[in-house]
Every structure is written in C-alpha cells, then in structure tokens.
Amino acid sequence: MPSRPMPLCVAPMMDWTDRNCRYFHRQISQHTLLYTEMLTTGAVLHGDRERLLGYEAAEHPVAIQLGGSEPEALAESARIAESWGYAEVNLNVGCPSDRVQSGRFGACLMAEPELVARLVGAMRAAVKIPVTVKSRIAIDEMEEWSTLERFVRLVAAEGCTRFIVHARKAWLQGLSPKENRDVPPLRYDLVHRLKQELPHLDISINGGIKTLDAAAEHLAHVDGVMIGRAVYENPYLLADADRRFFGGQEAPRERHEVVEAMLPYIERSRQRGAPLSAVTRHMLGLFQGLPGARAWRRHLSENAHKPGAGPEVVVAALAKVRREPEAVVAA
Structure with a gap:
C-alpha cells in the first residue's frame, strides 16, 4: 500500500516523542503525522510492548520508527507494529549515535544501500501499511549528491515510495549526536533536487526548519516537511497547521x-x-x-x-x- 503525501509531521525524537508528548501535540493539531521515538527491533520483539507500543486512539495518525539491520527481525517488528494499529513503519537510517552504530543501524546504513533495500523489502512483504525511510544525505567523506541519489534509487526499487531526508551529512566520527544536528551544513537544495529528478517519489525534508512559513516555502519543492526540536520547544507552533496544510476549517484551540x-x-x-x-x-x-x-x-x-x-x-x-x-x- 503506497503512503499518501503528508505535508507536515513531527520528527521522532529520543526521550521526547513518547505517548504523552504525542497526545499533547494532538490536542493542538488534529492532522499532523506524529512519530514514536525510535524503537529497536530487540525492544519490540522482547520488551514490554504495552509500555513501548501502547498509545491512545486519539493520537492517530501515528507512525512507528524502527531501528535495526536484520531483515527477519524488522519484518516481525513491522508485523507487530501493524497489529497494534500504527499507520506507518519508518526505518531509521539517520541516527549517528555511537550506540546505534554499534548495533549496525541508523546513519551508518547509508553506506549499505543494498542492505537497506533488503530490509525495506522484508518489511513491505510482511505488512500492508506503508514502509518509509528516514535518512541523511550522506555520511563522513561520502560525496553528498551521488550518495543520496544512489541510496534512494536502490531502496525505491524495493517499493519504498516515501523518503524523509534530514538535509545534513552525518559525521559518525568526531561529532556528537547533538553536533550532528547543528554543525554539518544544511543542503536543502539536494533534497529539492531529489524530488525534481525522482518526481514519482514522495519526498519530505527535515533539518533546521523552525516555522510553518518556512515549511510552506519548502512545500513548493517537496511533498512534505518534518519539524523536530522547534515543535518540542514551542508546541503551539502546530496551532495553524491544520488550516494551512490539511484544509482544516475550525479555529485552533487556544x-x-x-x-x-x-x-x-x-x-x-x-x-x-x-x-x-x-x-x-x-x-x-x-x-x-x-x-x-x-x-x-x-x-x-x-x-x-x-x-x-x-x-x-x-x-x-x-x-x-x-x-x-x-x-x-x-x-
């Protein structure tokens, strides 16, 4: 089942976008897509599922983000997520932390697009809900455009139609996860170019976007915008999202x-x-x-x-x- 274009979503953020955060954000915007924190396949398969996966129906639309690098584990985790009613399964190919790298998932998978394609294929074969990918534009010394284009083409060949691209390179050595959110320069132009060259794909952009006005400017070039820290720090930023991006008619809650x-x-x-x-x-x-x-x-x-x-x-x-x-x- 292809994913439908989603003009605005709130990024998955570790220690932040838990069920309480999502329920709160849903009181401000009824339609913005919300994501869980990243959950590893090990946690989904062996952890306390009610604590990890539980949510209230009012949070919908809500997507789950998974971290992993084994096709069978990701496929089974995706099946479990679908059975819990999540609207989308997203694969994390963007987190640069040492802990994530040691588990061979997150941004380090940018160097293995063939593996990511297999992972996506395994998940898509296991579920009917959309399987999407969140990535960086490249990692370390890799050339940015050629890395991004090849990665997306290979993964799209396995049926992935929606890509969310954090428009920064990730440096896996020498920068902390926090620095990786700020230090590498933003290359919005590459994400815009990706949509131009692959117009049949649903491309969303992420990274450094702080206002709905800025989101609207990006939507002239791509299908969707993902906002992270700006929404968390100033959640009422979402108040006008339904009217501006989803055709909402009701006045936002004060x-x-x-x-x-x-x-x-x-x-x-x-x-x-x-x-x-x-x-x-x-x-x-x-x-x-x-x-x-x-x-x-x-x-x-x-x-x-x-x-x-x-x-x-x-x-x-x-x-x-x-x-x-x-x-x-x-x-």
Whole structure:
C-alpha cells in the first residue's frame, strides 16, 4: 500500500516523542503525522510492548520508527507494529549515535544501500501499511549528491515510495549526536533536487526548519516537511497547521483550551501509575513568549514531581498565565 503525501509531521525524537508528548501535540493539531521515538527491533520483539507500543486512539495518525539491520527481525517488528494499529513503519537510517552504530543501524546504513533495500523489502512483504525511510544525505567523506541519489534509487526499487531526508551529512566520527544536528551544513537544495529528478517519489525534508512559513516555502519543492526540536520547544507552533496544510476549517484551540483538554488524560495517566511530570515535561513550552510563561514553567517544574501530584497542579499553573484572546501567529 503506497503512503499518501503528508505535508507536515513531527520528527521522532529520543526521550521526547513518547505517548504523552504525542497526545499533547494532538490536542493542538488534529492532522499532523506524529512519530514514536525510535524503537529497536530487540525492544519490540522482547520488551514490554504495552509500555513501548501502547498509545491512545486519539493520537492517530501515528507512525512507528524502527531501528535495526536484520531483515527477519524488522519484518516481525513491522508485523507487530501493524497489529497494534500504527499507520506507518519508518526505518531509521539517520541516527549517528555511537550506540546505534554499534548495533549496525541508523546513519551508518547509508553506506549499505543494498542492505537497506533488503530490509525495506522484508518489511513491505510482511505488512500492508506503508514502509518509509528516514535518512541523511550522506555520511563522513561520502560525496553528498551521488550518495543520496544512489541510496534512494536502490531502496525505491524495493517499493519504498516515501523518503524523509534530514538535509545534513552525518559525521559518525568526531561529532556528537547533538553536533550532528547543528554543525554539518544544511543542503536543502539536494533534497529539492531529489524530488525534481525522482518526481514519482514522495519526498519530505527535515533539518533546521523552525516555522510553518518556512515549511510552506519548502512545500513548493517537496511533498512534505518534518519539524523536530522547534515543535518540542514551542508546541503551539502546530496551532495553524491544520488550516494551512490539511484544509482544516475550525479555529485552533487556544492554549488554555489545550491545557483543559489535557486534564482528563492526565488523570488517566496517573491511574496508570505515571507521575504527573511524565506528562507535564512536554507541556512546559506551551505559553512560550506570553505573559506568565515563566510562572507556568516554574510551577510545573517545582510541583509536578511531588508524590500524588495530579491535574490540580496543572490547573494552579494555568491560573498563573494571563488569559487573553489569542491570535494564531504565522509560525
């Protein structure tokens, strides 16, 4: 089954895009595609699946990102993900961390496009949902354009139709994962060129995109945009996404309404045994730039970790933020 074009999605981010984060983001945008954190095949096959794979139906559309390099393990992990109702399986070919490299997956697989093609083929044979790939443009000393083009052509030959490209080279030696998100120069032009030369493929761009205006500019050249840290740090950036990119007609929720929509979920999470801070840590940036934002963050940071803390802590934090009519700023 081919993937349908997805104009906007939120990047998979380790330690950030867990089920609590995704549910929160879904209260701001109903249609933006959300991703899990990367899950290794070992975790999916042998770990606590309810903890790792569980989510609420309201999070849809939600995709799972897998990390691995063994066809059979990835195929079985994809089957499990499909049985849990995920809308897409994405293969991580972009993470540059030492831990990921030692497992022979992530960005180091850019050097083995034939293997990635086999991995994609195995997953596609196992499931009916779309199988997609997230990659870099190249790694280490590899020439950027020839590496990217060859990689995509080989993997596309196995039926992958959607590629999400982080428009930076990854340096596997000499740069930390954090530095790999900032230091290598962005080459948006190469991702735009990829779409020009392979117009039948669904190409999304990722890396350094911080506003919806910037996303709209990229959408003149590619099919989709993936935004990561900018959304996490300023989640209300998503507020106008449905109207701008998905044909939405309803006015976005105001920030106070987003918080109020989270309160029942916070209570359900507490009943599952999750501390309040597991949810509210993702909500700290909601009022960024508004009067009371600092008081909001401080109250949550100082009180959400306390034993027994529940929705009342969030209500008290919300009372510290001045309620004013909000205009959705082009972000």
